[in-house]
Amino acid sequence: MKKTIMIITALLLVNVCSHAQSVVADKSMRYQEERMVFKQWDQKKFTPTSGFLGLNPWYWLTWGWFYPNYHKTDLRPLSANGPQTQRLAMVASMKVTDDKYKLQSDTVRNTALAEMANQSGLVTGADPLWMLYYSNEFRPVLNSSKASMLSGISPRVSTRLISEGLFDWYSNELARLKERINGAHSADMDRGSRIMAYHRLLLEYRKLSAVWAVRTSSAAATLDLADQRQRLQAGQFAAPQWTPGSDLEIARKVLLHVK
Numbered sequence: 001m002k003k004t005i006m007i008i009t010a011l012l013l014v015n016v017c018s019h020a021q022s023v024v025a026d027k028s029m030r031y032q033e034e035r036m037v038f039k040q041w042d043q044k045k046f047t048p049t050s051g052f053l054g055l056n057p058w059y060w061l062t063w064g065w066f067y068p069n070y071h072k073t074d075l076r077p078l079s080a081n082g083p084q085t086q087r088l089a090m091v092a093s094m095k096v097t098d099d100k101y102k103l104q105s106d107t108v109r110n111t112a113l114a115e116m117a118n119q120s121g122l123v124t125g126a127d128p129l130w131m132l133y134y135s136n137e138f139r140p141v142l143n144s145s146k147a148s149m150l151s152g153i154s155p156r157v158s159t160r161l162i163s164e165g166l167f168d169w170y171s172n173e174l175a176r177l178k179e180r181i182n183g184a185h186s187a188d189m190d191r192g193s194r195i196m197a198y199h200r201l202l203l204e205y206r207k208l209s210a211v212w213a214v215r216t217s218s219a220a221a222t223l224d225l226a227d228q229r230q231r232l233q234a235g236q237f238a239a240p241q242w243t244p245g246s247d248l249e250i251a252r253k254v255l256l257h258v259k
Contacts, residue, residue, distance in 0.1 A: 124185050124194065134198045138181055141205055144174045157220045166219070170212050177205055217254050 048058040077084035124130060140148065149170060150158045161167045184197040 127191070127194075129195060130185070130198070134202065137202055138198075138205070140209075141174055141178050141181060144171075144178065146171075149174070153216055154220070156223055157216060160219045160223060161216065164219070166215050170208075170215075173208055177201065177208065214254065221250075 048056055048062055050056055050059045054060075076082050079085060135142075146167075149167070150161075153161070158167075181198075181201050184194060184201065187194075189197075
């Protein structure tokens with residue numbers, strides 16, 4: 001008998017515990033959770049409702065007196081006017097603004113780089129006009145040496161030019177011109193101004209080269225006249241026949257050498 005009573009008591013306790021742990025299914029709480037998170041709020045599922053003619057006391061105790069418009073307000077974060085929707089719209093707007101700023105900054109950067117490439121003296125060696133024309137025209141100045149300056153001149157004429165100081169004068173003029181060319185080549189300036197500087201310096205070099213050619217020709221002619229005078233005095237040389245064509249030939253040789 002006692003054993004039977006103990007079994008019945010144990011079964012009753014198990015039944016009570018099982019009922020105490022039953023799942024609570026509150027539709028109002030579930031609807032509220034759905035309303036607060038993501039689902040569309042359906043006012044028909046709003047509980048407790050006002051009931052027939054608004055006589056439901058639970059509605060008035062829960063919402064009617066304190067929050068009459070609560071069920072009419074959309075509290076979903078992703079609703080049309082929800083806070084998360086507004087934040088996403090703000091992020092999208094800020095991204096558009098950032099893209100515009102980035103585009104403007106890139107434009108300013110590209111313009112600055114183009115201006116630097118146009119004016120910087122560090123990249124003038126890559127200028128097509130310098131590579132194809134002016135570097136060749138200025139090569140005798142930039143690579144000038146005693147051997148190159150006296151190239152094509154006989155030793156007697158070279159000695160006379162050196163003794164009279166003409167070689168030192170020409171060497172100093174080339175050195176000054178070389179310094180100015182290097183300055184125009186390496187200085188930061190507009191490309192148009194740089195090219196005009198090249199052009200002016202090239203004209204100066206051509207004038208200087210013409211003067212040097214005339215003086216070397218004059219030195220050679222002076223030596224030839226001195227030799228002829230010595231031969232005449234010694235009776236070993238007859239004066240050549242002069243013709244107008246001889247002067248023209250001399251002038252033609254001088255101009256050809258100048259070019």
